[in-house]
Amino acid sequence: AQSVTQPDIHITVSEGASLELRCNYSYGATPYLFWYVQSPGQGLQLLLKYFSGDTLVQGIKGFEAEFKRSQSSFNLRKPSVHWSDAAEYFCAVGAEGFQKLVFGTGTRLLVSP
Amino acid sequence: EAGVAQSPRYKIIEKRQSVAFWCNPISGHATLYWYQQILGQGPKLLIQFQNNGVVDDSQLPKDRFSAERLKGVDSTLKIQPAKLEDSAVYLCASSPSGHSPLHFGNGTRLTVT
Numbered sequence: 001a002q003s004v005t006q007p008d009i010h011i012t013v014s015e016g017a018s019l020e021l022r023c024n025y026s027y028g029a030t031p032y033l034f035w036y037v038q039s040p041g042q043g044l045q046l047l048l049k050y051f052s053g054d055t056l057v058q059g060i061k062g063f064e065a066e067f068k069r070s071q072s073s074f075n076l077r078k079p080s081v082h083w084s085d086a087a088e089y090f091c092a093v094g095a096e097g098f099q100k101l102v103f104g105t106g107t108r109l110l111v112s113p
Numbered sequence: 114e115a116g117v118a119q120s121p122r123y124k125i126i127e128k129r130q131s132v133a134f135w136c137n138p139i140s141g142h143a144t145l146y147w148y149q150q151i152l153g154q155g156p157k158l159l160i161q162f163q164n165n166g167v168v169d170d171s172q173l174p175k176d177r178f179s180a181e182r183l184k185g186v187d188s189t190l191k192i193q194p195a196k197l198e199d200s201a202v203y204l205c206a207s208s209p210s211g212h213s214p215l216h217f218g219n220g221t222r223l224t225v226t
Contacts, residue, residue, distance in 0.1 A: 004155070041219060042219055043117070043204055043206070043216075043217030043218050043219050043220060044156070044204070044206075044215075044217045045217070046214050046215070049214075090155050090156070092155070096211070097211070097212050098208060098211065098212060098213060098214060098215055099161065099168075099169070099211045099212075100158060100161075100169060101156075101158065101215075102155075103155025103156050103157070104155050105153065105154055105155050106154075106155055
């Protein structure tokens, strides 16, 4: 069965600084990988996904993620963080595309002025 | 387009009581999901519908949870009787098919006292 680990519960980044959120997955075959963002009191919004092909994927709001099979990782990055990026970020892995997603426990991003 | 609608927004009940949540997916979306998000954890899939048929309910605690999707549109999730550990946010999501991105509602926050 697939699983996801997000080792950082909280991360604080200064506005304008770069960001990297870590995600490690466990799955025997080629995984479908996702990053979602959740603002307080809101549902989840898809930032980006990896299904196959180019291992560096671009998403919305200036985010990107890189799939590294050798490290079983799919880290999320952004070169310059804005205060509006403060939210909770979830990495997820799917065995069948968007179905049966398994989510990590999330990383809460705080942005300091 | 209108998003996924969920109600109520909040619900507080005592243990052993029953509760029901309602979800209205985006028009035309054939696939509907219910996720449970316990505080500090990522969302966990409870049940997936394709039209009005159940695709996956392997993680639904069937002794107390039930769900239905009448006429392949709206869906209700019921808990009877509720336990303290059912306190969570219940998220509904829909997609055009099982191979399309999920659109999440804002969730129903359940507190069981």
